[in-house]
Amino acid sequence: MSHSMTTELDEAQQAYREAARDFAQAELAPHAARWDAEGIFPREAIAKAGELGFCGLYMDPEVGGSGLSRLDAAVVIEELANVDPSTAAYISIHNMASWMVAKWGQDSLRAAWGNDLSSGSKLASYCLTEPGAGSDAASLKTSAVREGEHYVLNGAKAFISGAGATELLVVMARTGGAGAGGISAIAVPADLPGITYGRKEEKMGWNSQPTRGITFDNVRVPVSHLLGEEGGGFKLAMKGLDGGRINIAACSLGAAQGALDAARRYMGERRQFGKALSEFQALQFKLADM
Known part of the structure; x- marks a missing residue:
């Protein structure tokens, strides 16, 4: 049997x-350049x-999510990025972190945060990268x-999107020995x-989403905020990134x-030597290469 x-x-x-295209044109396109220029x-x-369901694209409908497939979510993100890739990328990151809470959080955590995250009234950051641990x-x-019914967090994270402007941090931290098996979410x-936040990083673009380092100094977090099982956090982090990379x-x-x-619009509008740029063959070749 053949499958197509x-x-x-x-x-x-x-x-x-x-829906994503209409939203992007109405709410993002008129402001994206100013947001980036002014941070x-x-x-x-x-x-x-969030009112359109874009902040909980593949979260469980039980916590207010849209319950869409990965392909559905990618279609939405692509349209948002057409006019504002910086804000679209942050919305993607928020979706990734929020999905992890909805997927593996305990019932009490899902009840406390699920609907606020899926609606976009509260936002999340994904905290994996550290000053000495990026790709590795x-x-x-x-x-x-x-310590009893709390975890005590110490350490630092680097280049965290949304840090200092979001309400929830999904933090990968070491609760056990060396290697991936000692990490929890x-x-x-x-x-x-x-919790303290570093200065906003200076970037070449994507300035409508703040990027900062985070320091944890004896931060006490209830054990009920553990996602999944202790020692299973690295697998959860990678599953989050599977969708995030798409x-x-x-x-x-x-x-x-x-x-x-x-570029196509500009070539049709701009005129030189009595004709539109789109009539110059060399520029047509450049557009074709794009």
Whole structure:
């Protein structure tokens, strides 16, 4: 028996794409350049995205999520990135961290945070990278030592998207021995005593999402905030990134399409030597290469 894969979007996916495109044109496109130039984190626009279900794309409907597939989510992220890849990328990261809470959080944690995260009224950051542990994430050193019904966190994270502007941190920390098997995932309220945020990183772009380091100094977090099982956090972190990487690819595709669309429009509007740029063959070749 032969099997064929359809590459066309179904009716529901086309509806998601249109909704995302309309939202992006109305709420992101008019402001994206200013947000980036002035380093504005657009909380109001993200909350409006949440009203459409874009802040809980593949979260469980029981906690207010949209319950979409990964393909559905990628379609939405691609359209948002067409006009504002910076904000689209943060929405992707929020979805990744929020999904982890909804998927592996205890019932009390899901009840306390699920609907606020899926609606975008509260936002999340994904905290894996450290000053000495980037691609080699299994070597992270941030520790979470259990004391009674709390974990005590100590250590530092680096290059965390949304840090200092979000309400929940999904933190990968070492609760056991060396290697991936000693890592756990813990949902940490971002305003707990002992948490401090570094200066906002200076970047070449993506300035509508703040990026900062985070320091944890004897931060006490209830054990009930553990995601999944102790020692299983590295696997959860990688499962989160599985979807996140799909979304970042969709974000890149959307940004590239947006750049192509902008170049095509400009070539039709700009005139030199009595004719539009689009009539010059050398520039047509450049556009074809894009």
